[in-house]
Amino acid sequence: xxxxxxxxxxxxxxxxxxxxxxxxxxxxxxxxxxxxxxxxxxxxxxxxxxxxxxxxxxxxxxxxxxxxxxxxxxxxxxxxxxxxxxxxxxxxxxxxxxxxxxxxxxxxxxxxxxxxxxxxxxxxxxxxxxxxxxxxxxxxxxxxxxxxxxxxxxxxxxxxxxxxxxxxxxxxxxxxxxxxxxxxxxxxxxxxxxxxxxxxxxxxxxxxxxxxxxxxxxxxxxxxxxxxxxxxxxxxxxxxxxxxxxxxxxxxxxxxxxxxxxxxxxxxxxxxxxxxxxxxxxxxxxxxxxxxxxxxxxxxxxxxxxxxxxxxxxxxxxxxxxxxxxxxxxxxxxxxxxxxxxxxxxxxxxxxxxxxxxxxxxxxxxxxxxxxxxxxxxxxxxxxxxxxxxxxxxxxxxxxxxxxxxxxxxxxxxxxxxxxxxxxxxxxxxxxxxxxxxxxxxxxxxxxxxxxxxxxxxxxxxxxxxxxxxxxxxxxxxxxxxxxxxxxxxxxxxxxxxxxxxxxxxxxxxxxxxxxxxxxxxx
Numbered sequence: 001x002x003x004x005x006x007x008x009x010x011x012x013x014x015x016x017x018x019x020x021x022x023x024x025x026x027x028x029x030x031x032x033x034x035x036x037x038x039x040x041x042x043x044x045x046x047x048x049x050x051x052x053x054x055x056x057x058x059x060x061x062x063x064x065x066x067x068x069x070x071x072x073x074x075x076x077x078x079x080x081x082x083x084x085x086x087x088x089x090x091x092x093x094x095x096x097x098x099x100x101x102x103x104x105x106x107x108x109x110x111x112x113x114x115x116x117x118x119x120x121x122x123x124x125x126x127x128x129x130x131x132x133x134x135x136x137x138x139x140x141x142x143x144x145x146x147x148x149x150x151x152x153x154x155x156x157x158x159x160x161x162x163x164x165x166x167x168x169x170x171x172x173x174x175x176x177x178x179x180x181x182x183x184x185x186x187x188x189x190x191x192x193x194x195x196x197x198x199x200x201x202x203x204x205x206x207x208x209x210x211x212x213x214x215x216x217x218x219x220x221x222x223x224x225x226x227x228x229x230x231x232x233x234x235x236x237x238x239x240x241x242x243x244x245x246x247x248x249x250x251x252x253x254x255x256x257x258x259x260x261x262x263x264x265x266x267x268x269x270x271x272x273x274x275x276x277x278x279x280x281x282x283x284x285x286x287x288x289x290x291x292x293x294x295x296x297x298x299x300x301x302x303x304x305x306x307x308x309x310x311x312x313x314x315x316x317x318x319x320x321x322x323x324x325x326x327x328x329x330x331x332x333x334x335x336x337x338x339x340x341x342x343x344x345x346x347x348x349x350x351x352x353x354x355x356x357x358x359x360x361x362x363x364x365x366x367x368x369x370x371x372x373x374x375x376x377x378x379x380x381x382x383x384x385x386x387x388x389x390x391x392x393x394x395x396x397x398x399x400x401x402x403x404x405x406x407x408x409x410x411x412x413x414x415x416x417x418x419x420x421x422x423x424x425x426x427x428x429x430x431x432x433x434x435x436x437x438x439x440x441x442x443x444x445x446x447x448x449x450x451x452x453x454x455x456x457x458x459x460x461x462x463x464x465x466x467x468x469x470x471x472x473x474x475x476x477x478x479x480x481x482x483x484x485x486x487x488x489x490x491x492x493x494x495x496x497x498x499x500x501x502x503x504x505x506x507x508x509x510x511x512x513x514x515x516x517x518x519x520x521x522x523x
Contacts, residue, residue, distance in 0.1 A: 071192070112509060121216050164497070227474055244432050278368075288354065
């Protein structure tokens with residue numbers, strides 16, 4: 001979206017809210033954050049060792065297999081990684097209670113001194129996605145070589161997310177070496193199959209904790225990062241200052257099949273009335289493109305806009321964003337954001353993407369009688385369980401007599417929206433600002449995660465207080481490295497992330513809890 005279009009849309013929003021804004025107290029820029037000294041997580045003796053430990057962990061090709069029992073097709077790399085961690089972090093295995101779950105996942109429990117406080121749970125996962133090599137995949141270093149070079153640690157999992165697993169273990173190891181004892185119990189939960197659904201890993205760990213009556217104060221999983229070049233798209237720049245994006249909710253997922261019937265027959269005599277399977281499929285595809293779902297501007301996207309607003313240079317747009325919950329401005333802003341390109345549109349609409357089209361042909365001279373369109377939808381938390389089905393029925397209405405809709409197994413609802421204020425949010429924000437803030441300053445903003453993480457298994461155990469954040473600094477170019485070629489993390493960023501987890505564990509283990517208070521877990 002061009003700067004001019006943003007400006008016009010913002011002016012329209014401001015003009016529309018008119019009277020309401022005159023009566024409302026204008027929003028103020030927040031006070032500048034206190035500049036805290038960076039928490040030094042590692043002494044010089046340990047720095048090289050930490051990078052080497054991550055590099056070796058990246059060398060094990062821990063690929064989960066959706067079709068295998070327990071989602072483990074090749075157990076050897078997983079066992080090698082477990083052995084490596086036991087050798088590298090003996091204090092964790094000695095001082096914390098450790099148990100294997102479903103053989104390849106791990107659950108650590110660090111007992112706190114105050115049993116009246118609900119525990120914190122930090123998460124990561126052992127498995128990574130495949131790393132194809134060969135033509136078109138020009139890796140600077142082999143993806144499972146675990147190479148340290150040019151100031152970076154290279155390999156599959158350096159960003160998603162073996163790196164956070166090692167950072168969390170490094171942080172706890174440092175605190176143990178100092179004799180630190182948390183007031184609040186801290187769990188470390190590491191699944192082994194997140195990339196293929198997480199049922200055997202995080203799902204099993206969550207069920208185990210639930211069976212023990214555990215209630216959590218907060219959960220911290222992968223998700224947002226520090227965007228060093230601000231918030232921008234292909235043709236606009238919204239905020240120039242670095243922004244730490246903390247996921248406070250996730251979209252749900254539904255996959256549907258549209259089964260289309262048509263007139264068959266010999267290919268030499270195709271129907272001329274548009275009744276063939278191919279014709280009907282093409283009309284449905286065109287209708288999907290022309291009629292996306294209606295925009296809905298709701299939390300956490302309204303929270304995201306309000307948090308970013310003070311950093312927006314255009315006054316009209318800034319005021320409109322600050323008023324994103326206003327009943328007049330809200331739908332206008334929603335429509336504007338819905339037209340802002342594929343990077344922004346998913347924040348305000350349920351997206352439905354066609355992932356497979358099959359015309360059903362059986363021979364080169366036979367017109368098929370049936371075909372299918374497979375559609376994957378990512379559902380806003382604000383939308384109810386019938387939303388996608390109702391939408392698809394409307395989009396296919398003209399072909400209704402020749403279409404059957406079928407919702408495929410594996411659908412999951414969106415998550416609750418975690419609070420973007422209050423004690424839990426404040427301690428997370430404090431840890432981010434103390435350890436990750438660059439010289440040019442940093443804004444911390446909630447946002448909606450369009451994908452899904454293992455954290456969804458813990459929503460019920462934490463009362464929705466689930467936050468998704470990785471303590472890493474990204475530029476726009478780094479995004480393509482996640483699940484892509486040349487995945488890497490700088491050594492400095494890796495060590496900085498250890499500082500973040502260390503500080504997070506210190507802050508969260510104090511007597512700072514949610515407004516609801518904290519009853520101790522029985523486990």
